[in-house]
Amino acid sequence: MNLRQQIIQTNVEKIAANLKIREDLAFVRLVHSLVTGISLYAFDENDLVEGGQEKQIDTFTIIQDGDEAINRHLYRKKGKHKKLS
Secondary structure: OOHHHHHHHHHHHHHHHHHOOOHHHHHHHHHHHHHHOOOHHHOOHHHEEEOOOOOEEEEEEEEEEOOEEEEEEEEEEOOEEEEEO
């Protein structure tokens, strides 16, 4: 494991312990927070979409700013972490 992976893993473990959630969900919250700028603690459970128990976790967040809306779509598939916007 390289240093970057170790830092991410350490943060995921801390988030999972603090929020009492599984590590895969802690990873989703960490990435969601980094991409959207929304606090780990302000994560809206309605943004989490599980498509049929196939171990693919998606979140879709719409951030409203006045008359404009920005969307952020995060995708995780079987251990490989990816970000799609």
